[in-house]
Amino acid sequence: METKDPTTLAAWKDLTTMAAGFHLDLRKAFAADPARAENLSFAAADLHVDLSKNLITGAVFEKLLELSAQAGVRDLSEAMFNGEHINNTENRAVLHTALRAPAGTQLMVDGKDVIAEVHEVLRRIYDFADSVRDGSWVGVSSKRIQTVVNIGIGGSDLGPYMAYEALRPFVKPGLECRFVSNIDPTDISEKTRDLDPETTLFIIASKTFTTLETITNAKAARAWLLRGLQERGVIDETDAAAKDAISKHFVAVSTALEKVAAFGIDPRNAFGFWNWVGGRYSVDSAVGTSLAVAIGREGFEEFLAGFRAIDEHFRNTPPASNVPLLMGLLNVWYSNFLHAQTHAVLPYSQYLHRFPAYLQQLTMESNGKRVRRDGTLVSYDTGEVFWGEPGTNGQHAFYQLIHQGTRLIPVDFIAFARPTWDLTDSETGKRQHELFLGNFFAQSAALAFGKTPDEVRAEGTPEELVAHRTFPGDRPSTSIMAPALTPKVLGELIALYEMITLVQGAVWGIDSFDQWGVELGKAMAINLGPAISGDAEALAQADASTRELLEYYFAHK
Ligand code: F6P
Numbered sequence: 001m002e003t004k005d006p007t008t009l010a011a012w013k014d015l016t017t018m019a020a021g022f023h024l025d026l027r028k029a030f031a032a033d034p035a036r037a038e039n040l041s042f043a044a045a046d047l048h049v050d051l052s053k054n055l056i057t058g059a060v061f062e063k064l065l066e067l068s069a070q071a072g073v074r075d076l077s078e079a080m081f082n083g084e085h086i087n088n089t090e091n092r093a094v095l096h097t098a099l100r101a102p103a104g105t106q107l108m109v110d111g112k113d114v115i116a117e118v119h120e121v122l123r124r125i126y127d128f129a130d131s132v133r134d135g136s137w138v139g140v141s142s143k144r145i146q147t148v149v150n151i152g153i154g155g156s157d158l159g160p161y162m163a164y165e166a167l168r169p170f171v172k173p174g175l176e177c178r179f180v181s182n183i184d185p186t187d188i189s190e191k192t193r194d195l196d197p198e199t200t201l202f203i204i205a206s207k208t209f210t211t212l213e214t215i216t217n218a219k220a221a222r223a224w225l226l227r228g229l230q231e232r233g234v235i236d237e238t239d240a241a242a243k244d245a246i247s248k249h250f251v252a253v254s255t256a257l258e259k260v261a262a263f264g265i266d267p268r269n270a271f272g273f274w275n276w277v278g279g280r281y282s283v284d285s286a287v288g289t290s291l292a293v294a295i296g297r298e299g300f301e302e303f304l305a306g307f308r309a310i311d312e313h314f315r316n317t318p319p320a321s322n323v324p325l326l327m328g329l330l331n332v333w334y335s336n337f338l339h340a341q342t343h344a345v346l347p348y349s350q351y352l353h354r355f356p357a358y359l360q361q362l363t364m365e366s367n368g369k370r371v372r373r374d375g376t377l378v379s380y381d382t383g384e385v386f387w388g389e390p391g392t393n394g395q396h397a398f399y400q401l402i403h404q405g406t407r408l409i410p411v412d413f414i415a416f417a418r419p420t421w422d423l424t425d426s427e428t429g430k431r432q433h434e435l436f437l438g439n440f441f442a443q444s445a446a447l448a449f450g451k452t453p454d455e456v457r458a459e460g461t462p463e464e465l466v467a468h469r470t471f472p473g474d475r476p477s478t479s480i481m482a483p484a485l486t487p488k489v490l491g492e493l494i495a496l497y498e499m500i501t502l503v504q505g506a507v508w509g510i511d512s513f514d515q516w517g518v519e520l521g522k523a524m525a526i527n528l529g530p531a532i533s534g535d536a537e538a539l540a541q542a543d544a545s546t547r548e549l550l551e552y553y554f555a556h557k
Contacts, residue, residue, distance in 0.1 A: 306491020
């Protein structure tokens with residue numbers, strides 16, 4: 001795949017010229033064009049996306065579409081959908097879209113029909129989920145499973161954890177999932193200390209099955225299980241008893257099935273996926289097994305249908321109304337031409353409290369790159385810092401800086417028309433959801449339209465406070481709404497951001513599907529093992545700062 005330096009493209013140069021001294025007065029823009037909100041609002045599956053409060057003019061909009069065409073965004077996305085090896089540094093296809101392709105379609109990659117394989121694994125996951133949910137899967141003492149503990153990290157944790165939290169209303173009553181990720185022993189200890197080993201099932205999720213955190217926690221879980229069962233007199237201390245217990249309380253999710261077997265997990269209890277699924281793109285693969293158990297076969301099928309709806313929208317909708325394309329291009333506009341450094345995602349849904357963390361891995365591990373596909377250094381910013389918290393909590397914490405600080409921070413607001421819990425205030429009779437949504441509607445309007453000094457004065461504000469109480473406005477945001485937070489809508493939201501990430505990476509000419517930047521720290525942590533254990537020779541080889549920190553550790557441990 002050809003690598004282009006986007007700064008050499010005519011549209012990039014034009015956008016640079018257009019951005020010089022660029023200022024858009026959003027009040028005037030809306031006044032001048034009464035159809036602005038309508039013309040810049042788009043539908044993508046169940047999502048209603050209002051781009052009108054972004055800092056764009058018709059000319060910028062057109063130029064961004066030209067940039068997309070010149071950078072070959074569509075060529076890259078088609079190559080992805082067709083299974084070409086667009087992850088060039090690992091020489092792999094990038095086919096998370098095949099995970100949600102309908103049964104009966106066919107996609108041959110490296111000589112295999114990957115969609116048939118996907119549906120075979122899905123069938124096994126659904127059978128497993130059914131058996132846990134209906135109680136036919138029982139633990140070693142014949143008790144039904146009440147708690148599923150997913151052990152994984154990064155993509156093998158953030159996706160299922162975020163989705164489980166988001167879809168709590170759809171979780172089968174009486175069944176709980178917990179998520180252990182950190183190698184900090186606190187995590188596994190806190191998540192298991194009140195559990196009954198007889199009714200607990202572990203899912204060890206690791207694409208590579210070599211990740212230190214996951215394997216360490218899996219071993220801790222195995223020891224906890226066997227100790228607990230032995231203490232209760234459920235099993236004796238023989239290897240055969242341990243093997244039997246593990247086969248009833250451990251399943252695995254991985255691309256490395258031989259390593260799963262070596263760990264002692266019965267290969268019949270392992271759900272595979274493929275090296276063409278990146279960790280951060282894997283929640284809709286077997287990595288979502290805990291979620292499938294929680295929300296059931298139908299819920300998971302709906303979840304996949306949501307992804308599929310956005311894939312189809314992205315693939316088939318013309319550029320000028322293609323939502324992921326437009327949102328990705330807007331991010332490029334803000335990052336590279338208006339020099340925003342960060343991007344906030346503010347869901348007005350407590351259920352989406354892990355969504356910003358999920359997006360951090362998706363976007364920052366994908367697009368935090370400093371060289372293009374061909375290894376040449378970029379001369380422009382790539383992946384922005386994604387961050388956020390649910391509204392309205394964030395309003396009482398960091399929104400101050402977004403409203404009145406000095407930085408440009410594009411914001412994505414997300415909200416749902418229908419509440420899961422429809423409470424009414426007993427004194428005022430007002431629906432709590434409407435008080436909540438009032439904040440969602442108000443925040444994007446306040447950011448866009450602000451409050452002028454004259455408006456502040458007209459409220460009788462003393463002159464010395466006018467500057468403090470003025471809101472400059474013209475702060476950009478996108479508002480995403482959907483009827484309700486369902487499995488399908490969650491799938492749509494995730495796929496939306498997957499495609500936005502692809503668009504940005506395509507414009508920047510980088511490989512959005514490798515993650516070499518995580519390797520150095522991992523290797524160094526392992527190499528420091530002997531020094532931490534007190535090996536004097538290893539300690540002497542550490543750098544001066546690390547030695548100093550280790551001395552503090554030795555003095556205080
Ligand atoms: O360290 C980064 C990473 O490789 C992520 O890309 C991945 O999601 C995570 O670690 C976990 O990897 P695995 O699923 O192989 O345990």
